[in-house]
Amino acid sequence: MLSREELRRAARDCGGVDRRLFLAVAAGLAALPKRDRAARADTTAAPPRGDDPFLLGVASGDPSAGSVVLWTRLAPRPLEPGGGMPPAPVEVVWEIAEDEQFARIAARGHALATPQLGHSVHVVAAGLAPDRWYFYRFRAGDAESPVGRTRTLPRRGDATQRFRFAFASCQHYEAGHYTAYAHMAQQDLDLVVHLGDYIYEGPGQPGKIRQHVGGELRTLDDYRARHAQYRLDPLLQGMHGLCPWAVTWDDHELDNNYAAATSEEQGVDPVDFLIRRANAYQAYYEAMPLRPRSLPQGPDMRLYRRFSIGRLAELCVLDTRQYRSDQPNDDRKSPLNQACWDPRASLLGRAQRGWLQRTLTTSPATWNVLAQQVMMGVVDRKSGPPEEFSMDQWSGYLHERRALLDFLATRRVANPVVLTGDIHSNWVNDLRSDDRKFDAPAIATEFVGTSISSGGNAAPVPPEVEKLLAENPQVRFHTQQRGYVACELTPGEWRSDYVAVEEVARPGGKVATAATFVVEAGRPGAERA
Ligand code: FE
Ligand code: CA
Secondary structure, X not given: OOOHHHHHHHHHHOOOOOHHHHHHHHHHHHHOOOOOOOOOOOOOEOOOXXXXXXXXXXXXXXXXXXXXXXXXEOOOOOOOHHHHOOOOOEEEEEEEEOOXXXXXXXXXXXXXXXXXXXXXEEEEEOOOOOOOEEEEEEEEOOEEOOOEEEEOOOXXXXXXXXXXXEEEOOOOHHHOOOHHHHHHOOOOXXXXXXXXXXXXXXOOOOOOOOOOOOOOOOOHHHHHHHHHHHHOOHHHHHHHOOOOEEEOOOOOOOOOOOEOOEOOOXXXXXXXXXXXXXXXXXHHHHHOOOOHHHOOEOOEOOOOEEEEEOOOEEEEEOOOOOOOXXXXXXXXXXXXXXXXXXXXXXXXXXXXXXXXXXXXXXXXXXXXXXEOOOOOOOOOOOOOOOOOEOOOOHHHOHHHHHHHHHHHHXXXXXXXXXXXXXXXXXXXXXXXXXXXXXXXXXXXXXXEOOOOOOOOXXXXXXXXXXXXXXXXXXXXXXXXXXXXXXXXXOOOEEEEEEEEEOXXXXXXOOEEEEEEEEEEOOEEEEEEO
């Protein structure tokens, strides 16, 4: 738990949230019982003998050209409060090598897994060579972790010829099996980008394919246990061990369709909501291979960041939840009315928007990628009149959306590509300054990837889809299957394979590429290959 001084600092730094409100949250957090107060850094313990503390596996993430984060979390009983660990720090030894036999060690060291952070470990293994594969493992007491594989990125500006990554989102545990990750594991991928809804916060429901443990998530222990339950899935855990991940969240890591300090439900005290947010954000940090600079300060956590992949791509990972203004029109599907054009409304918040603009104007890359949560394409979801748009997506924040598209066009940002999750369906969209002016030139391409499992088995294509496509000519592709998107980047071409899983209600569903879309460098707009 943070000190009052740290919370005060967080309050000063937080842009999206009113300062008085923030101080009230600080007081609320300080009043919570400190379960781990007895833990002191100079008394280290060992994990309980005989129990495997590495049941949650290993992961790596946030690579740069010279370093990568190595992650694990000691938890011999992952679903219990405290994870089955003693309430004391535990020393963990880590090593990273050039070969799977660990004959050529590149770096090694010690880290302290503390109860304050759920005995998670976030090691930044530095001094590595750019653009190459490594192997890593941990040891705690007598226990050894599985071996993970990871890689560094090519140096910013280097003439990289090829990079392959996949992006995924929305993996409701109760809705289906993670067959998509089993397929992803067969691909030769340099990176996985997760766009959010990594967990869902709802209570366990009987009669589903699998069942959440516990009720609706509120406390730090609740969120920790949910993350642990998801990560115990061998396919998800396995994919984490195969290559580095760059993660961001959407809403369900905390609460459905929240906006900054505002809950979706009416009448929730924002102070209570921010205390819940602090719990959710901390558990998220603990569960993910993030750099220590993402360590949350109370209810505030810096998640937006960039990755440079040679001269090939600049990957900007965004956070459209933490800083956003409340959804217009009470978050109900609406026509594009005045409220959608409110110039004060924002998905990014001022600080993140400024950072994004600076990043894009200084980028040396061929492909400039915005990895984010909610659909940027302004799509009328109702066939026939009247028109209906989602207020939780960029269509509810049109002023900021137009400014961003105009920025991309006037600043000649090279080959902008937007990656999106959230809506459990596949889309390929041409993006324009005004998406309803279909004959204007496209500025960017949006690839919306469907869910890993959320929504369950694919429904047959509804007859309205043809009409929906006719009313939205900027939409080049739309299906409602499960799966993920695999992307291959070269200096001349971006290729997105939409991988579809036929069935998630049972393990081992059939997997096939449903469609491939290609963007040629220098020519905005995707074409079906
Ligand atoms: Fe979702
Ligand atoms: Ca969502």
